[in-house]
Amino acid sequence: MTQILRTRAELRTALAAVDRPIGLVPTMGWLHDGHRSLMQRARADNSTVVATIFVNPRQFNHAEDFSKYPRNEQRDLAICADEGVDLVWAPSVDEVYVPGFDTLVTVGAVARPLEGLARPGHFDGVATVVAILFGLVGAEHAYFGQKDAQQVMVIRRMARDLALPTDVIACPTVREPDGLALSSRNVHLSPTERAAAPVLHRALLAAAARWRSGERSGDALRSELEAVLQAEPLAQPDYVSVADPLTLAELDQVEASALLSLAVRFGSTRLIDNELLEAPAGA
Ligand code: AMP
Numbered sequence: 001m002t003q004i005l006r007t008r009a010e011l012r013t014a015l016a017a018v019d020r021p022i023g024l025v026p027t028m029g030w031l032h033d034g035h036r037s038l039m040q041r042a043r044a045d046n047s048t049v050v051a052t053i054f055v056n057p058r059q060f061n062h063a064e065d066f067s068k069y070p071r072n073e074q075r076d077l078a079i080c081a082d083e084g085v086d087l088v089w090a091p092s093v094d095e096v097y098v099p100g101f102d103t104l105v106t107v108g109a110v111a112r113p114l115e116g117l118a119r120p121g122h123f124d125g126v127a128t129v130v131a132i133l134f135g136l137v138g139a140e141h142a143y144f145g146q147k148d149a150q151q152v153m154v155i156r157r158m159a160r161d162l163a164l165p166t167d168v169i170a171c172p173t174v175r176e177p178d179g180l181a182l183s184s185r186n187v188h189l190s191p192t193e194r195a196a197a198p199v200l201h202r203a204l205l206a207a208a209a210r211w212r213s214g215e216r217s218g219d220a221l222r223s224e225l226e227a228v229l230q231a232e233p234l235a236q237p238d239y240v241s242v243a244d245p246l247t248l249a250e251l252d253q254v255e256a257s258a259l260l261s262l263a264v265r266f267g268s269t270r271l272i273d274n275e276l277l278e279a280p281a282g283a
Helices: 008-016 033-045 063-067 073-082 122-137 146-161 184-188 191-196 199-212 218-230
Strands: 003-005 022-027 048-053 087-089 141-145 167-171 236-243 257-266 269-278
Touching (some): 003 008, 008 087, 022 122, 033 048, 048 122, 122 141, 122 146, 141 146, 146 167, 184 269
Parallel strands (some): 022 048, 022 141, 048 087, 141 167
Antiparallel strands (some): 236 257, 257 269
8 A cells, every 4th residue: 555645744654664674766756667667676675665756846947847847646646556655755845845944955076067057056956855855764775767867976975975874776767669768858849859859869879889889089979979969950959978977077088988968958848868888897
């Protein structure tokens, strides 16, 4: 039986009665197979699975973006039940940000480039809400999608630096058959934009193939990403990046590993995706 909890007090009471370890899956709702994959991993690893559904106003750059974020709680709760989630915390904004709330968690270098540059304040909002969730739930494990690779890095840094007791586990990106990464934002794409959107994954695959066939120049790989995107008229690139996967510093030369990432607009919808390049062990 999935229990639905609204307040901090209800969550605390329910948590006191559950078996450990606890696996936490934070979400903003409008759940899809990407979220399901996190819940399945959490279910496999833990005695108790806690999912949260909270559209976090502090991580949106524009009020309009926040208000038009898709929501369907009934459907989300059915998905949580289907995945065997034990507790769902679906709080109001005031329950997360208690009266007088006045703390901001700001992560340093890994939060600054890419999404940090494109969306000022976004990672402060993410790190702050995740710190609250980690504090409230006290889970042994928390599951995040590699689709938001920089977000995983920011949360890991935050959890280590603040000595939070929750291990951050990254799970693979779940994609549509045509390669488009599942995202709650995909619902905003028009049919023609939806048809064009797999260009993100095609660009990543093309650059990854160049790297596997021996290309080591960061500029050449960035040009490859750009060239594939440019061939799609509806795609308006925001950034392309070939970066060190630990620091996110842009690379001149790619040796053992790199994180390829990009952000692209289709009309008013902004999509991100990434691919990790890793030389096979012993290569
Ligand atoms: P969101 O509801 O968009 O905040 O996402 C909640 C969690 O699901 C985050 O950890 C995301 O990285 C993860 N997620 C979103 N899309 C995918 C996907 N296509 N594959 C795997 N995880 C995802």
